[in-house]
Structures are given as structure tokens and as C-alpha cells.
Amino acid sequence: MSPVSLWVVAFLAGAGFDPGTLKDVAGPPNEVMVLGTPHLSNWPESFEAKQLDPLLDRLAGWKPQAIAVESLSGLQCDALRRFPSRYADTVKDYCWDAAPARQATGLDVLAATAHVDRLLANWPANPTAGDRRHLAALFLASADQGSALVQWLRLPPSERHAGDGLDATLVARLEMLRGRHNEEFLIAAPLAARLGLERLAQIDDHSADRAYRNAEEEKAAGEALMKAWDNPATNRRKAADATLSKGIGLGEGVLTLYRNYNAPDQARIIYDSDFGAALNEPSPQRYGRNYAGYWETRNLRMAANIRDILGAVPGQRMLVIVGASHKFYLQAYLNMMHDVRLVDTRVALR
Template identity: 45%
Template sequence: MKKTWTMFGAAMAAATCGSAWAGVDLSVLDASMAGPRAQVLVLGSVHLSGMEKDAGAMEPLLERLAAFKPDVITIENIAGEGCDLLARYPDVYPPDNIAPYCTDNSAARQATGLDVPAATAAANKALAQWPAQPTPAQRRHLAALFIAAGDPSSAVVQWLQLPQAEQHAGDGLDDALVAILVKRGARNTASDRVAARLAARLGLQRVYPIDDHTGDNVTVADEEAYGAAIQKAWEAGRPKAKAIREREQALQKSGDMLALYRYINRPEVLRIAIDADFGAAMRDPSPQHYGQLYVAGWETRNLRMVSNIRAAFRERPGARVLSVVGSSHKPWFDDLLARMQGIDVVDVGRVLGDR
């Protein structure tokens, strides 16, 4: 059984200090650390689902990201464990709200006989014993486990590393799961078209879903009034962002995806976009302070997402981490990750050749 050191550390702090560490400058805690520092690159992404699927359009971006050589890649999906938790509290998290974020695992459960907890444990065990040269049968089996565990993007990572002749049913994959993999592998999303394909190219075994919607489940008495207030704030902020949105749309139409990703990740562009959304919400004058509730939910979500990123490489000092996430998250991710010990946040502009 793994040892949990959290309570031990808290007890030691209480014994030595007797009070909270108010005013401690944590930014210097790792100044004389031993061992390698983790390098974390946050790539802000657009929503690709409504864009044309040009097979070669992503290649220049993928080449830049591959040169960074990440050994951990995280994606903006909810892990099967998280979806399993949400499903157990339908009165807290309405099923209609979580349906867009969580996959139906019934076909995988029928094929493997495993529910999400059992499949997650089996996938972790398989990865712990993973050979340097896995057989096609092992990859098919792990892909089936990932689907059953609610992590289909990691299943795609395995599927893409199979020779075409080995992309067939067997070893836990039935025809229904093969159909899921084929459909998922063709999806035009950042998780599958960028992260999963990059992971497969680099010979990684999985990606790490880090999204979390438990924190932004804002409870309000009048949902219609809340929605109207936030919409009004967005309308107020829209003129400020008009120029950058038009430029973004023009780059999308051009098909130059590297130029698009360079643009949306520029600090000055992000600054305008964030102010037009969350800054505008903070200026909401409603008596109920709906804008503040909206931003509180957003920040809670980002805190939980970043904690999931940290967990993805907590046992890997010196890891090279790529986090692919919607661009609105990037300023929060960069800020929060930069506060953590032994971590350097990498300048995405330099990686993409925009500096």
C-alpha cells in the first residue's frame, strides 16, 4: 500500500511552528533543490470541432511540439474516475449537464466485463508491467481497458501505434470497441487530433485527462437571471475582443494552424480575451454578484485541473510535460504552475517559433 505523507507533514508543521505559516515566501523554497526541475509547457488551443479536417494542417504544429519531447501529455477531458464520481451524485451533478463530458462505457463493460474502477486498476497494472516492445495483442488489450476506464483518448494512443494490419478486434476489443476507436481517432478535437497523435508519435503509452467540472457547479436560485447577467457581461466585453476574434477566424480559414496557435497563445491576445470574458464578469453590477460567482466557479475549476496536472507527474521529477487545453485556461495554468516547487513554465512562443 502506498504511504500517505500529507498528514505526517501537517503534523510536523504543527509541532514545529504551532501556527500557520503566514507570510512564508514559497517562491524561494526550491532555490537550492537537488535533482532536475520539471519543464511544463501549456498549449492554449482553439475548439477544432467546427474546422476543416485537413490531414496535413496540424503537421507543422505537431513537429514543433514533438521537438519539445514531452514525456507526459495532459488533455482537457474528464477522467473516467471523475465521470464515475459525477454519476454517483445525480442530484448534485445533473446527468444532462455532465453528458457532454463523459462517455458511455456500456459497450466496453460488456466487452471486458469491467466497470470503471476495475478497468482503471487493470490499466494501471498493465502499465506498471509494460514491456519495452509490446506486442499488438498487448496494445489491443490495453486499448480495451482504457475505453472501459473512461479514457478513450489513451485508447487511441495505443490504437495509432498498431500497424494497420493489426488494427482489428481481439484481445478485449470487439467490433463495437473497434468502431469507437476508429471514430474517436478521426475526431477533430485537440485531445485526439493533437495530444493523442503526438503521444503515439513519441511512443508514449497514454495521455492524462485532467478536466474537472465539480468546482464550477455554481448553485444559484435564479438560473435564468444568472445566465442573463453573464451574457450581458460578455456583450459588454465583446467590442474589446472584436479585432482578435476576427484575426483568429481569418487564420482558421487560411488553414495555417501553426500561425493560428502562435497567435492565440500570445500574451497580449490572451490578455484581451480574458478581460473581455472574466474581467467583464467581474464588472457585472447585478445585486446578486453573478459575475463573481461565475469567476469563482471558473477559478475553482482551474485549481482542480492544475492539481490534476501536478498529480500526473508527481512521481516523475524532471518530467517534460505538455498540457493541451482551451486557450482561456492558459493564463491560470501558467500562473498556478509557476507557483509550484521544482517547476519551470516553458515559454510556448519559443516552442512554436513565435519569439
């Protein structure tokens, strides 16, 4: 080892700096609970939202003051749209086109986002139904559908109608979202409305996405990853999911599934079946390492988005709802933050 390398090793060993151990703060700390979830879009059509009630009851009992979701902000989607050579597929898959809301309100994503911020900074203690309809329209124009649904659900059913910026098209959109099989719309938004929150926090990030250079490269990468994912750990995950999915409509079946998805032993199972397998796939192009690099970068940026929100109003209790594969990465990264205290999901799901 060179003298410079020896110096670096000695320096790092002697520094002993671990930000995750330095948690002394003035006032109440930020508490964060990360709930790993399956993507409800994959659940059968026969599934009914009321089957989630036991989960919502327990999460409400923890009384989060903010709820973050795996959704891209309108601001990031606006930026991604400006670079179609890299992000065209990302925009197609993850960014709702807010054109109907822009037409109804006359505001683009940037203007609507700024308007939302100004409005909430002076939000009345007892907003009228018209206030909520107007805010729902602004949220839609800012491409924040989850927060728009929160406002819609906070309205009495008799007040869920067009007006104050909502036209018939936007009303139909909100009514569609109420029943859409998606954890943002069936878990996060109803929970926020029940708790009296005004919005959700969009914390996903896809700026690390990269387009393949051509169809041949995309095909080769896909084949390499599929081969890596064909392993015993993946087979165990699939078998467990099949068993858990059969019980979601029975008794505490939904709670059983969420307790399993959030159990500590899932962290290594997920790694072995997915990212660990990808890191060791043997293609000369290192497709698996490309994929793992994207995954770690995405999670780091999601963690940064969460930390940014917590920094604005210290002392929050935040629930983060993300796909189960994100959960343990986010917990590891967030635990490095001085002003974050992780809360075990078993506290809420027992």
C-alpha cells in the same frame, strides 16, 4: 483598521514567502509547456487532420515525456454520476458512457482503471499487438478514450482489428475517434503515438460545477453573462479569430493561429473579454462572480492534477494541451510550484 487586521497585514508583509521563487531541487526539474488551443470541434467540416502536421512536427521536436489533455477521468465521471442533482448536465456534456467497453471487457470504470495501472507497472519493452489491443480495451473501459486511441495508433494498420478485448463496436469507436475534430484525438493522441508514449493524462476537473436552482435563474444568469461579454475586448477577439480561421488551410496558417493564441498579450485580452467583464457585471445576484469563482476553482484543480502527475515521477517534461482560456491561469498557478519550470510555447512554435 482593527489591531487584529493590522497584525495580519504586518505578518503577511513580513513573511515574504513566495513559493514560486523557491525552485532549488535535487536533479532535473519538471518542465511544463502549456499549449492553448481552440476547440477543434468548432472548425469547419472541410478541415483535414493533415493540416495540423506542422504543429505536430514542432511539438514533437520539443520531445515531451508526458502529454496532458483537457479531459475528465473516468474516476471523476464515476463520482459525478453519483450526485445527479448537481452534476447531471456535467455528466451529459463531458462524460463518455463506457458501457460498450464494460460489456466487452466485463470491467467497470474502477476495476478497469486499477487493471490499467497494474498492467503499465509491468509493461514489456516490446509489447505484442495483442498486448496493445488489450490495453486499448482497458483504457476504453476506464473511460480514457484518448489513451485508447494512442494504443490503437501505435499498432500497424494491419493489426487494427477486433480481438484481445476489443469487439467490433469498440473497433468502430476507435476508428471514429481517429478522425473526430477534437484536439485530444487529432493532436495529443497522434503526438503521443509518434513519441512512443503509452497514454495521455486526463487533467480536467468539473467538480466545481453547480446546477441552477430553476430555469428562471439559469435564464437570468445567462442573460447577465451575455451582456457582460458584449464588450470591445470580445469584439477584438472575434475579429482576430475570424481572420486566423480563414488561414488554417493555407501554408503555415495553423502555426500562425497557434502562435497568436499563445502569445503573452492574449492573457489580458482573454481576461478583459471574459472573466474580468464577468467580475464586474452588476446583477444583484452576482452571477458574474459565481462564474469567475467556478472558473478559478476549476483551473486550480486542473493545476493540482498536473502537479500530482509530476510529483509521481520528478524530472518530467510535460506538454499540457488545453483550451486557450485555461492557458494563462494554469501557467500562473503552476509557476507557484517549487518543482515546476514553465517553458514558453514560442520555443516549440518558432
